[in-house]
Amino acid sequence: MVNYKDLGLVNTRAMFAKAVKGGYAIPAYNFNNMEQLQAIIQACVETESPLILQVSKGAREYANQTLLRYMAQGATEYAKEIQKDGKLIPICLHLDHGPDFATCKSCVDYGFSSVMIDGSKLPFDENCEQTAKVVEYAHKFDVTVEGELGVLAGKEDDVEAAKHIYTQPEEVEEFVKRTGVDSLAIAIGTSHGAYKFKPGTDPKIRLDILHEIEKRIPGFPIVLHGSSSVPQDLVKIINENGGKLKDAIGIGEDQLREAAKSAVCKINIDSDGRLAMTAAVRKVFHDKPEEFDPRKYLGPAREALKQLYMRKNREVLGSAGHAFDC
Ligand code: G3H
Ligand code: 13P
Ligand code: ZN
Numbered sequence: 001m002v003n004y005k006d007l008g009l010v011n012t013r014a015m016f017a018k019a020v021k022g023g024y025a026i027p028a029y030n031f032n033n034m035e036q037l038q039a040i041i042q043a044c045v046e047t048e049s050p051l052i053l054q055v056s057k058g059a060r061e062y063a064n065q066t067l068l069r070y071m072a073q074g075a076t077e078y079a080k081e082i083q084k085d086g087k088l089i090p091i092c093l094h095l096d097h098g099p100d101f102a103t104c105k106s107c108v109d110y111g112f113s114s115v116m117i118d119g120s121k122l123p124f125d126e127n128c129e130q131t132a133k134v135v136e137y138a139h140k141f142d143v144t145v146e147g148e149l150g151v152l153a154g155k156e157d158d159v160e161a162a163k164h165i166y167t168q169p170e171e172v173e174e175f176v177k178r179t180g181v182d183s184l185a186i187a188i189g190t191s192h193g194a195y196k197f198k199p200g201t202d203p204k205i206r207l208d209i210l211h212e213i214e215k216r217i218p219g220f221p222i223v224l225h226g227s228s229s230v231p232q233d234l235v236k237i238i239n240e241n242g243g244k245l246k247d248a249i250g251i252g253e254d255q256l257r258e259a260a261k262s263a264v265c266k267i268n269i270d271s272d273g274r275l276a277m278t279a280a281v282r283k284v285f286h287d288k289p290e291e292f293d294p295r296k297y298l299g300p301a302r303e304a305l306k307q308l309y310m311r312k313n314r315e316v317l318g319s320a321g322h323a324f325d326c
Contacts, residue, residue: 004113008076016221019265024318028052030270035302043309047320054096089323120148131179150187183221190226194248228271241282277301
């Protein structure tokens with residue numbers, strides 16, 4: 001059993017309160033390996049942004065939960081080391097899409113400062129019960145909890161959801177009250193992966209549903225999953241260098257910026273980072289076929305990821321410069 005406070009991590013409570021008040025969103029970036037972790041920390045330290053480091057169930061299986069925990073601890077020390085004045089930006093270690101109580105408990109016990117319990121595909125009452133059980137356990141250790149209402153289209157939790165089931169605004173008050181969650185992920189037309197909209201359709205998210213939800217739970221922290229924008233310049237580099245990404249479409253940055261100004265205080269981004277790294281790796285392989293030192297292609301991939309996330313913090317989420325807000 002290890003408590004996140006001993007690892008230099010923080011939970012999401014103060015972060016979210018400041019983000020809601022300040023009209024910006026905290027970046028929630030997924031990581032699975034050292035280069036991603038380095039790029040994320042560097043980007044957030046350089047832009048002075050608070051940070052939620054996310055680990056999915058798949059990441060725990062890929063990288064090993066013990067290694068990931070020590071990497072997160074190392075991340076707080078690394079962040080201090082590269083910060084000019086040695087001041088530590090707030091860093092939260094969050095379980096992304098926790099599938100059940102056992103996984104959430106294991107993360108709480110392993111030093112996570114925040115967990116998501118994703119009961120979004122369960123009937124409402126079962127979602128409430130499962131979420132409340134996780135909250136009861138997590139809060140004993142001051143670990144914050146994210147719940148979800150509504151289902152995102154695309155791949156969620158290893159299950160293909162055929163279409164969006166938007167969050168029903170009339171359910172949110174009861175869910176928040178019955179579960180005691182600290183934040184709520186909602187489904188308003190975002191989805192996971194790089195194919196969020198069919199070509200020829202209007203790539204819009206339902207900001208009207210977001211505003212209706214905000215009216216019912218004023219100031220309550222809202223989370224958006226599936227918020228990659230699928231930058232077309234990256235898709236082009238990938239396709240010009242041997243890739244095959246056809247009709248990849250994401251969420252417009254203008255819509256995310258608008259959402260970030262509201263009670264949306266956590267925006268999840270993973271696919272854009274994957275695209276940035278893949279574009280950089282493909283380019284090295286194409287331009288320098290003689291290269292076989294992993295540092296020579298993972299290094300450029302890490303730099304591309306850092307540049308992308310610095311721009312997101314500054315221009316999309318608005319979190320840059322808010323690390324040390326009081
Ligand atoms: O929600 C999905 C995240 O992008 C994590 O994806 O389950 O492939 O690690 P993953
Ligand atoms: P993207 O696939 O749009 O990056 O979403 C990531 C996410 O929601 C992680 O939980
Ligand atoms: Zn997600």
